[in-house]
């Protein structure tokens with residue numbers, strides 16, 4: 230299952246429809262996913278409902294991220310100056326290979342052959358563990374879910390809960406088989422499973438001399454990094470070793486310390502459905518006598534500046550990786566994360582992967598891996614209009630069809646999958662209400678007040694050649710409700 | 718061009734002419750609840766931490782009692798902790814610094830805090846007096862935190878305003894936990910498995 234990987238996408242990942250077909254046939258996978266996403270949706274709704282100012286928090290979050298991106302170069306320069314002044318060393322990496330080279334070099338300079346790692350999307354994206362292994366360095370994942378994935382030689386399938394596709398019985402099996410010292414009578418009680426991980430990793434933490442992390446936020450004005458987590462493995466990695474190397478995408482910058490107050494409220498509620506996550510670590514460079522005395526920050530581009538140049542696609546860089554959009558996505562709930570062929574699954578993956586890696590096969594079909602129901606936009610704490618970005622990327626994919634006939638075919642297959650079923654079709658009508666390119670049709674008899682259209686634009690065209698499609702309303706009900714309903 | 722200059726120039730090119738929006742800050746700055754103390758106590762307890770409220774004059778007695786109940790006798794103690802709190806136990810001073818093994822083998826740690834947040838039930842340590850370096854409140858399996866009621870802020874914005882980002886901080890909301898197995902919260906992974914909070918009024 231794990232297989233080889235270029236950065237961002239898994240090598241040989243088939244186009245989305247093909248991968249999805251396999252997942253759709255897996256009942257256990259779908260059962261695990263449905264249980265998990267239902268639980269988390271309920272928790273999120275409860276703690277978000279507690280905040281009458283949720284809409285205002287989202288407005289602030291979106292604006293802060295937009296303001297960051299508008300002057301990203303200035304903020305990055307400030308960040309670099311502040312981290313350096315506080316005793317840290319800043320490195321810049323244009324792409325995954327360069328980032329891996331920098332980190333591997335830093336680890337080798339310490340003479341260590343083992344490092345502890347706290348879960349980070351950026352290091353998954355660049356395939357750091359594989360790069361370290363190639364140089365004889367073993368990276369121990371310390372997040373419980375990452376450990377599950379690593380022990381099973383599996384791939385992560387969710388941003389927040391990488392082993393969401395595994396249920397407790399499967400995890401028990403795995404631990405009993407793979408973890409040295411796991412008790413013979415291990416049960417599938419989650420507390421017992423967590424205890425196994427605690428024992429297994431404790432000695433590693435106490436002995437570790439080098440740690441590798443990412444960061445959720447970097448405060449430009451003070452050079453401060455922030456990591457939110459639950460288990461305490463993050464604190465162990467960020468506090469106990471002598472050397473700390475943090476690999477962070479350039480878009481994780483926020484301008485001011487005050488801005489953090491917004492994200493510390495948006496992120497835990499959106500991701501784990503808690504008022505606050507158990508632990509947040511905040512550090513600035515090096516503090517004598519407290520924590521790592523050798524700190525390196527590797528700032529990663531790896532396709533981000535390409536996305537930044539696209540007016541609509543740029544909004545994907547606001548993402549704070551909360552995973553709320555995955556948990557509400559009807560397509561994700563049925564196919565799981567692996568079908569997206571990328572370290573970034575779900576709706577955010579569908580708009581981020583094609584921008585970070587436009588030339589991969591899976592990228593051409595990803596913008597079609599959605600019914601455009603709009604649920605992802607409604608929950609997104611930084612108001613990324615994912616449906617709009619999907620439409621935009623679909624247009625790009627279709628425009629590119631002459632150069633990439635296989636991409637077009639993949640797109641068509643998914644269009645057939647979406648449009649071949651009335652429920653999916655009704656959701657997909659947002660496609661058309663979101664595109665300005667729709668031709669006006671003749672009045673419809675079955676849907677009064679609406680017009681029928683002869684041809685769908687883009688990938689739907691072949692399908693609509695053989696039947697009439699009801700013309701969608703100018704905005705879908707969901708969108709209308711969101712826009713009108715929120716005013717009350 | 719080196720990597721730094723190339724990335725910065727790509728960023729500049731990509732964002733040429735893009736205007737930064739105003740940041741609307743219409744979200745709540747203060748808590749609508751007047752009784753922050755009760756709110757804080759409830760919210761901390763929601764995370765399955767143990768919570769006590771006592772008058773400041775009873776603090777030393779309460780600390781002694783809760784430690785005795787747990788049979789905790791070897792306690793790591795950060796610099797600047799009031800000495801009266803640790804009479805009757807073996808106080809392990811962090812000067813010179815305790816080793817990770819010392820911390821692992823002790824019965825727990827007592828700290829104060831820099832700020833607390835009522836709305837989210839959070840305590841924040843910033844390595845000030847009575848809090849110590851970050852490892853102290855991390856490695857022991859039991860963390861007893863004494864919160865002076867005056868340290869309780871209503872909201873996250875009020876708390877960040879009181880904190881200095883250049884100091885290392887740990888924000889703690891309940892004991893260590895994981896939701897990685899079927900998204901059920903389980904307390905106690907790598908950080909202290911028991912968090913006990915005494916609010917001194």
Ligand code: SF4
Pocket residue numbers: 499547548549550551552553554555577605608609610611612613
């Ligand atoms: S796109 Fe929005 S909802 Fe999805 S992970 Fe990113 S921030 Fe969260």
